[in-house]
Amino acid sequence: MSFRKIKPTFKFDVVKELWGGSSYSQLSNKHSIPRATIYKWEQTAKDAIIHAFQDKTPGKKNIGLEDENQKLKEQLRILYHDKHRIAQETIKSSVPEPAIIICTECGSSHIKKNGTVLTKKDGLRQRYTCLSCSLSVYIDIKKTLPLSK
Numbered sequence: 001m002s003f004r005k006i007k008p009t010f011k012f013d014v015v016k017e018l019w020g021g022s023s024y025s026q027l028s029n030k031h032s033i034p035r036a037t038i039y040k041w042e043q044t045a046k047d048a049i050i051h052a053f054q055d056k057t058p059g060k061k062n063i064g065l066e067d068e069n070q071k072l073k074e075q076l077r078i079l080y081h082d083k084h085r086i087a088q089e090t091i092k093s094s095v096p097e098p099a100i101i102i103c104t105e106c107g108s109s110h111i112k113k114n115g116t117v118l119t120k121k122d123g124l125r126q127r128y129t130c131l132s133c134s135l136s137v138y139i140d141i142k143k144t145l146p147l148s149k
Contacts, residue, residue: 014038015045101128108132116141 110131125138
């Protein structure tokens with residue numbers, strides 16, 4: 001015996017007929033459905049109606065601003081932690097440890113890369129600035145080719 005797919009609207013109509021005064025036997029014979037199936041449909045309908053009428057407020061739970069802010073801060077913390085962890089793993093796996101640069105004037109290791117400069121004579125140069133004594137050092141990146149006549 002194979003099972004046939006029964007539409008929910010048909011089930012609802014059978015339950016309405018049952019509640020309208022028909023008996024289980026009459027509906028069973030009329031629609032060729034076992035009585036046990038009609039009992040199950042009726043119980044499902046009762047459970048659904050009871051659930052629909054339970055005392056509850058509609059919509060989402062109204063949470064306070066403090067709770068929402070705390071939740072958002074936690075999510076941001078997790079995002080930043082993951083981003084930092086991924087960045088550190090990428091740096092460690094792809095780039096060797098950079099050499100420590102020390103200023104020749106003051107001996108500080110607080111050196112900042114401060115842009116590139118293009119000159120006609122020296123070509124492309126990288127500028128580094130010491131954050132302690134403001135000394136600027138230029139390093140050649142790419143030499144320009146001399147103009148040929």
